[in-house]
Amino acid sequence: MPVITTDRLTKRYPKVTALDQLTVEVGEGVTGLVGANGAGKSTLIKILLGLTPSTSGRATVLGHDIHDDGAALRARVGYMPEHDCLPPDVSATELVVHLARMSGLPPDAARERTADTLRHVGLYEERYRPIGGYSTGMKQRVKLAQALVHDPDVVFLDEPTNGLDPVGRDEMLGLVRRIHDDFGISVLVTSHLLGELERICDHVVVIDAGVLLRSSSVADFTQASAQLAVEVTADPGTAAAALTAAGLQVTRDGVLLLVDLAGEETYDLVRDVVADQGYGLVRLEPRRHHIAEVFEGQATHVAP
Numbered sequence: 001m002p003v004i005t006t007d008r009l010t011k012r013y014p015k016v017t018a019l020d021q022l023t024v025e026v027g028e029g030v031t032g033l034v035g036a037n038g039a040g041k042s043t044l045i046k047i048l049l050g051l052t053p054s055t056s057g058r059a060t061v062l063g064h065d066i067h068d069d070g071a072a073l074r075a076r077v078g079y080m081p082e083h084d085c086l087p088p089d090v091s092a093t094e095l096v097v098h099l100a101r102m103s104g105l106p107p108d109a110a111r112e113r114t115a116d117t118l119r120h121v122g123l124y125e126e127r128y129r130p131i132g133g134y135s136t137g138m139k140q141r142v143k144l145a146q147a148l149v150h151d152p153d154v155v156f157l158d159e160p161t162n163g164l165d166p167v168g169r170d171e172m173l174g175l176v177r178r179i180h181d182d183f184g185i186s187v188l189v190t191s192h193l194l195g196e197l198e199r200i201c202d203h204v205v206v207i208d209a210g211v212l213l214r215s216s217s218v219a220d221f222t223q224a225s226a227q228l229a230v231e232v233t234a235d236p237g238t239a240a241a242a243l244t245a246a247g248l249q250v251t252r253d254g255v256l257l258l259v260d261l262a263g264e265e266t267y268d269l270v271r272d273v274v275a276d277q278g279y280g281l282v283r284l285e286p287r288r289h290h291i292a293e294v295f296e297g298q299a300t301h302v303a304p
């Protein structure tokens with residue numbers, strides 16, 4: 001069963017259409033929801049959770065209709081909001097125990113699950129201190145813990161890497177991946193940074209101005225193209241000319257030379273030309289697509 005389905009889901013605010021006839025299906029695993037600021041990512045999550053009504057269209061989460069079956073749906077979903085929303089004067093333990101109790105866990109189970117979950121997200125002794133004194137990274141971890149404490153089947157994580165430095169980002173992305181790998185919980189995670197989702201997601205949905213641009217597996221996004229990326233120690237223009245003279249189709253991308261792949265023999269031919277010319281070979285590998293190219297390819301779509 002799909003984790004999420006939407007069918008012509010639309011949300012109109014007075015001045016902007018945040019979601020425009022969005023039809024998409026999300027399966028199990030870790031799914032990235034990518035889009036620039038204002039693309040409609042948070043709006044989609046809020047509609048799926050019943051926090052804001054859609055204007056038209058339908059959606060389901062874990063088979064529950066969001067309009068008819070909201071309470072059953074929310075019992076099975078965890079939510080990490082984007083913005084800072086934590087009370088400063090209670091500790092992480094007090095807050096997460098409280099939210100676990102709100103989710104229906106008995107007191108002992110709530111305390112036990114809270115300790116396990118805070119440990120899992122990497123909060124130890126500091127979990128007894130008031131949240132007001134926490135760093136941004138620690139606050140993000142508390143928000144993640146409260147999304148997991150009731151053992152949901154799916155979690156919606158809205159920009160979990162927001163405000164984190166590169167090390168904090170890497171740690172958070174690792175935690176997000178482990179939510180699925182260690183506990184089997186499906187994840188919908190948003191980001192405006194394409195590259196970071198590429199690393200941890202099984203599937204990526206790209207939206208822009210509320211419109212679906214693409215939905216496919218990361219493997220499809222980044223599949224090998226029919227080109228080799230070649231980098232040598234010589235001037236790229238001179239090297240490109242030498243490769244072209246040997247009968248290869250070459251285009252330049254900065255210092256990279258992109259050579260059309262006409263079979264395994266292309267590798268040998270590139271190697272021979274490089275050796276004949278006495279160049280050092282820095283790189284010889286299949287060129288891979290990056291998710292960012294989706295936006296480049298859709299430039300006319302994005303800016304009508």
Ligand SMILES: Nc1ncnc2c1ncn2[C@@H]1O[C@H](COP(=O)(O)OP(=O)(O)OP(=O)(O)O)[C@@H](O)[C@H]1O
Binds near residue numbers: 038040041042043192
């Ligand atoms: N309550 C609201 N009232 C009016 N307009 C809104 C409201 N909430 C969102 N919008 C608008 O809807 C559009 C989509 O916003 P949304 O927050 O879903 O985008 P987003 O992709 O999550 O971006 P961000 O990462 O910046 O939050 C934006 O143009 C935003 O200004």
